[in-house]
Amino acid sequence: DTGVSQNPRHKITKRGQNVTFRCDPISEHNRLYWYRQTLGQGPEFLTYFQNEAQLEKSRLLSDRFSAERPKGSFSTLEIQRTEQGDSAMYLCASSFEGGTGSTEAFFGQGTRLTVV
Amino acid sequence: AQRVTQPEKLLSVFKGAPVELKCNYSYSGSPELFWYVQYSRQRLQLLLRHISRESIKGFTADLNKGETSFHLKKPFAQEEDSAMYYCALKSFGNEKLTFGTGTRLTIIP
Numbered sequence A: 001d002t003g004v005s006q007n008p009r010h011k012i013t014k015r016g017q018n019v020t021f022r023c024d025p026i027s028e029h030n031r032l033y034w035y036r037q038t039l040g041q042g043p044e045f046l047t048y049f050q051n052e053a054q055l056e057k058s059r060l061l062s063d064r065f066s067a068e069r070p071k072g073s074f075s076t077l078e079i080q081r082t083e084q085g086d087s088a089m090y091l092c093a094s095s096f097e098g099g100t101g102s103t104e105a106f107f108g109q110g111t112r113l114t115v116v
Numbered sequence B: 001a002q003r004v005t006q007p008e009k010l011l012s013v014f015k016g017a018p019v020e021l022k023c024n025y026s027y028s029g030s031p032e033l034f035w036y037v038q039y040s041r042q043r044l045q046l047l048l049r050h051i052s053r054e055s056i057k058g059f060t061a062d063l064n065k066g067e068t069s070f071h072l073k074k075p076f077a078q079e080e081d082s083a084m085y086y087c088a089l090k091s092f093g094n095e096k097l098t099f100g101t102g103t104r105l106t107i108i109p
Helices: none
Strands: A005-007 A010-013 A019-024 A031-037 A044-050 A053-057 A065-068 A075-079 A088-095 A111-115 B003-005 B010-014 B019-021 B024-026 B032-038 B045-049 B072-074 B083-090 B103-108
Touching (some): A005 A088, A019 A088, A019 A111, A031 A075, A075 A088, B003 B083, B010 B019
Parallel strands (some): A010 A111, B010 B103
Antiparallel strands (some): A005 A019, A019 A075, A031 A044, A031 A088, A065 A075, A088 A111, B003 B024, B032 B045, B032 B083, B083 B103
């Protein structure tokens, strides 16, 4: 599968623990996005990167959340001191932005986080 | 602030009947509108975008700026159209997508 890859697919953690998710975008894509989806809702934007630069963060991204894309390739999303309200599907997407325009955003299969 | 509304959470249609999934948006500028689809156990994928003016899998959607709508239509439903459909908006100069809450479409054989 050469699409966007997310690991792990599922994560169960106890409240208060830290968790980290990884996203590997499509290799030539320079933009990477994180979204969160809770039950019965559409995906909600969290943040996005252009290469290694984090260009926008949603107010949904509290100070317990941090995202990195150190070399402009894969990205990690860390949640510290997890709360039950963090339980959701975390989606990663990537796209290519060039001088002549951008491709569509391709989504990964997501990481489902359950905080118990 | 931009907002996307999909008024129907669930929609059931008989095979061969026409399908219309409603999407309304609020945004003061000139938006870019999309329909994404998620089939069972598959990832979210783009179905169509208004700037392409394409018909994908028999589906079309026309941006109506007067009614601020971007309804998805197909004249004859097929069983394989059963899926979750999300309408999404991207505002000018902004890279984030704002999604609606989605409509689960079920095609009855």
